[in-house]
Amino acid sequence: MGTLVTLAGLAWNPEISGILVVATGFVVLLGSVWFIIVTNSGIRLATLMAAAALMGWMAILGSAWWMYGSGWKGDDPSWKTVDINVGDLRASGLDSARLLPNSNEMPTAYELLLASGDVVAIANFATLPTADENPDLSAEALVELRADRQLRNETTTRSELAAVARNVTDAAGLRNL
Known part of the structure; x- marks a missing residue:
């Protein structure tokens, strides 16, 4: 009950809701895979297999992000001031x-x-x-x-x-x- 009171008192700003979304996704996706493996091979082996699968997935995803990064981007687009004119436009440099x-x-x-x-x-x-x-x-x-x-x-x-x-x-x- 104390946890519910603590959660009720938190402001649901983007940081907390983001953390809860990631935690929920982690529990639902990895937990369901872990639960299926537990039913077939036992708790210790299922935990090791799920951890190995997670690390393998992270390695594949990390290598894909590393290889297909944004590459050479060059200079960021920006405004370049050419002329500052206040008043008479005939005195402009443009x-x-x-x-x-x-x-x-x-x-x-x-x-x-x-x-x-x-x-x-x-x-x-x-x-x-x-x-x-x-x-x-x-x-x-x-x-x-x-x-x-x-x-x-x-x-x-x-x-x-x-x-x-x-x-x-x-x-x-x-x-x-």
């Missing part, structure tokens, strides 16, 4: 980075949205709540809600805009969003 437009020179998603006239995009990102839509809100709460919605609209990313109105970002030449 030719392909210099071809990209600077993000501060591109129109924001909100500017693209207002210039597009797209009905779906404007409905999602350029309209503000009105008192008619929210009759249960006080004037202060409505002003706060409108300010929050306007901030959300102005900080919308180009990727969010592309998810709602793909034609707006495509028309601006931002096809890869």
